[in-house]
Amino acid sequence: MCLGVPGRITAIDDAASLSAWVEVAGIRRKVSVACIVDAAHPIEACVGEWVLVHVGFAMSRIDEAEAEATLRVLAEIGELAVEREAMLTTEATA
Amino acid sequence: MTSPMKPLIAPAATSRRSLSATKVTLAHGGGGRAMRDLIDDVFVAAFANPDMGDMDDQARLDLARFTAIGDRLAFTTDGFVVDPVEFPGGDVGKLAVYGTVNDLAVGGARPLHLSCAVIIEEGADVALLRRLAASMRAAADECGVTIVTGDTKVVGRGQADKVFITTAGVGAIPAGRMLGTRRVCAGDAILVNGPIGDHGATIMAARGDMALEADIRSDCRALTPLIEALLAASPDTRFIRDATRGGIASTLSELAGEAGLGIRLEEKAIPVREQVRGICEILGLDPLYLANEGTFIAAVPAEAAAAAVAALRALPGGEGAAVIGRATAERPGGVVLDTVFGGSRIVDMLFGEQLPRIC
Amino acid sequence: MKHADEYRDHDLAKGLAHAVAGQLAALGATEARPIRLMEVCGGHTHAIFRYGLADLLPKSLEFLHGPGCPVCVLPRGRVDDCIAIARHPDVIFATFGDAMRVPGSTRSLLQAKADGADVRMVYSPLDALALARRNPDRRVVFFGLGFETTMPSTALTVLQAEAEGIGNFSILCNHITIIPTLRAILDDPLMELDGFIGPGHVTMIIGTEPYGFIASEYRKPLVVAGFEPLDLLHAIHMILQQKLDGRCEIENQYQRVVPNTGNPVARKAVERVYEPRATSEWRGLGDIALSGVQFRPAYRRFDAEAIFALRGERVADPVECRCGDVLKGLAKPWQCPAFGGACSPEMPLGALMVSSEGACAAYYQYSGLQNSALDAARNKVPA
Known part of the structure; x- marks a missing residue:
């Protein structure tokens, strides 16, 4: 359910109706940014941002720092598992 | 009249x-x-x-x-x-x-x-x-x-x-040319002449009802020069079929069924253009089922695969040619895809058209 | 594709799967006594099958495929309502493609279209509103289905229609909410599960707070997850770590997209247009109190239910279907007597065969490499 795809806002289409152009892997579509703008974050600030698009609406801004942090954690978990395995194997052999 | x-x-x-x-x-x-x-x-x-x-x-x-x-x-x-x-x-x-x-x-x-x-x-x-x-x-x-x-x-x-x-x-x-599903053997290489799904994705965007803009073109082309080149490079080619409606998934399912063999595909070897992937991600579609109009699947003896791919790549419309899998004796009649992620899944023929999976 | 391909990486997957296998062993899980996790969301079900996730994991982990596919849980009577509206000669009935094949009591929207109804597939409710703008002499009705993720889109479209004074646009609201249904599942005495993989995109709107009771009252961990296969593996790892640590918490794996507070702007739009509905019917699960929304009186003029005086007739689920049991993890799809025979993707009988996000369709379409019982059920001759 709730298919969402990451895309980048490339331009404002119509500021009054909170419509912007988003690009997903080179595919362009107009989306509403009504859910991600407020007084602190006007539509102009959205250009260049990565967002999660669902049924023609940008529903969330993607936090690049969090994305990097998640990928780092993923790599660490894998490395740890491999190390632990190696350690156990060494112990077993010893 | x-x-x-x-x-x-x-x-x-x-x-x-x-x-x-x-x-x-x-x-x-x-x-x-x-x-x-x-x-x-x-x-x-x-x-x-x-x-x-x-x-x-x-x-x-x-x-x-x-x-x-x-x-x-x-x-x-x-x-x-x-x-x-x-x-x-x-x-x-x-x-x-x-x-x-x-x-x-x-x-x-x-x-x-x-x-x-x-x-x-x-x-x-x-x-x-x-x-x-x-x-x-x-x-x-x-x-x-x-x-x-x-x-x-x-x-x-x-x-x-x-x-x-x-x-x-x-x-x-020409005399001596024998192509058909029954000639396909376990171990044969399965190849495609280029990126899949261009036509289906182009039509979907061109129809306009999903309001998607894309710079993609249909792969609509004559396959004759490519096929002649393939047959010259691999005279013992077993089978060729253009993967039109239903995409390569349907063509491969037909091949597996008619040949009584299994087909094992490698997802990461299957060429798909970035924008075609984009349309698939947005609409929740699988490029394996998108229509093509200038894309074929061929089965060639494994030892001829490299020459076949090289011959195709030298021609317009064949630049993206690739070996995408092989015929196997296991699971006769079925197509199995090894995913980019390291898992596997069955690739079945669909009953009807793929519908967007959105909400 | 940025923010997607990174989370499909085979090498990272191997390491993570390795770690999960270690956790399962440490927890003493076995194939006979597996750890059972429910992925609530149909998008997760789809990703599990699409990427062959189970192949990377030991059999001591079992997935229960939850009710989070709005198309799958659409009751037959509701599809009949859609068709009744779509048959009005002046109506353009716009819907997400997903709903087209869902069977009503006698047919689907796809069949109604073949019979002459003007049914159009759209990507966004905004596209349906554009249809209303372009066709002032027609009534355009959008089928508003989906969970909390999709509600803001229809609410904002209604607000847009109001602002523009568009009078020929309405929505048939079938929005449902996941929280009451999770509670209903947890209250089922037959239900045995060890934790939830939480719905990422729903949480992007509602935030993590509404899940609190799952940890505090029912002592189950829930980890909100993204939709890429590595997100799922990561969430599984986080749930199992809670188990190992003896914790029951609501955690968020999908931080890059989901703030813990959700999206207050989107929620405000939803609250302005919709109010809780006393009860909503779910295919396979029956009536669940306060599990859906309806238009507030101030927006009734956009409410297709009010405009078209629907009969709202209820149609019981087909008796042979065991969708409810499958949804609760009490039966595997291929153990249902209808699976592969009376019920297949070509002629879906039960909810879970309708969409590729439904467990039955996913098993039918994608799975069965090492499962001869499933293979046999799939290949049986239709009754």
Whole structure:
């Protein structure tokens, strides 16, 4: 359910109706940014941002720092598992 | 309502008629002068070639032309409907020529002649018909085939969608060429001539109802040069089929079923353009099921795979050729995909069209 | 594709799968006594099958495929309502493609279209509103289905229609909410599960707070997850770590997209247009109190239910279907007597065969490499 795809806002289409152009892997579509703008974050600030698009609406801004942090954690978990395995194997052999 | 193109195309009988209308009306299908104007000025003018012959209901073709090529006649027919009728990279006319030429070529035949029957919706633009006829002629010239006989009908508004085209084609198969699912063996390499799904994704974007803008083009093309190159590089090629409706998933399922073998695919080896992937991600579709119009699946002996791919890559439309999997003795009749992620799943034939998966 | 391809990486997957296998062993899970996790969301079900996730994991982990596919849980009577509206000659009925094949009591929207109804597939409710703008002499009705993720889109479209004074646009509201249904599942005495993989995109709107009771009252961990296969593996790892640590918490794996507070702007739009509905029917699960929304009185003029005086007739689920049991993890799809026979993707009988996000369709379409019972069920001759 709730298919969402990451895309980048490339331009404002119509500021009054909170419509912007988003690009997903080179595919362009107009989306509403009504859910991600407020007084602190006007539509102009959205250009260049990565967002999660669902049924023609940008529903969330993607936090690049969090994305990097998640990928780092993923790599660490894998490395740890491999190390632990190696350690156990060494112990077993010893 | 019969309106054979033949009687009207005699080069010497009468001077060619011309059409002044801008929209097709039912009168253009009524068997009278209006119909003759349409056929003469739009279709015969565009297709004109010596093979059209005399004032008869049929084209008469020299058998020697066929026997000079091979020992078997190949004969096929296909109907073409597409919405929109003109799209980036092609139009229904081009599809109608390439599609039938490709159906001959994938059987190893050299295509020679086509027929063309056109069903036109009342109200269709004459300018559109002229563009389609010119496009068909250009495609036929490119493929070295002639359109030698045809027919037109006009139906009421709403009874067809602008233009439907049916083409039939004949060609000859050089002696010794044997292609078919039954020749495929376990261990054979499965290859594709280029990125998949371009046509389906292009049409989906061009239709406009999903309001997606893309710079993609249909892969709509004649496969004859690619297939000739493939057969030269890998004379023992077992099987070739163009993966049109239902995408490569359906073609591979057919192959597995008919050959009684399994097919094992490597997802990361399957070429898909970035924008086609984009459309699939947005709409929740699988590119394996998107239609193609210039993409084929071939099975070749494993040892010939590298040469086959190299030969294809040297030609336009073959730049993205790749080995995407192999035939196996396991799971006969089934197609299994090893995913980019390291898992595997079955690739089944769909019942109907893929629907967007959005909410 | 940025923010997607990174989370499909095979090498990272191997390491993570390795770690998960270690956790399962440490927890003493076995094939006979597996750890059972429910992925609530149909998008997760789809990803599990699409990427063959189970192949990377030991059999001591079992997935229960939850009710989070709005198309799958659409009751038959509701599809009949759609068709009744779509049959009005002046109506353009716009819907997400997903709903087209869902069977009603006698047919689907796809079949109604073949019978002459003007049914159009759209990507966004905004596209349906554009249809209304372009066709002032027609009534355009959008089928508003989906969970909390999709509600803001229809609410904002209604607000847009109001602002523009568009009078020929309405929505048939079938929005449902996941929280009451999770509670209903947890209250089922037959239900045995060890934790939830939480729905990422729903949480992007509602935030993590509404799940609190799952940890505090029912003592189950829930980890909100993204939709890429590595997100799922990561969430599984986080749930199992809670188990190992003896914790029951609501955690968020999908931080890059989901703030813990959700999206207050989107929620405000939803609250302005919709109010809780006393009860909503879910295919396979029956009526669940306060599990859906309806238009507030101030927006009734956009409410297709009010405009078209629907009969709202209820149609019981087909008796042979065991969708409810499959949804609760009490039966595997191939153990249902209808699976592969009376119920297949070509002629879906039960909810879970309708969409590729439904467990039955996913098993039918994608799975069965090492499962002869499933293979046999799939290939049986239709009754």
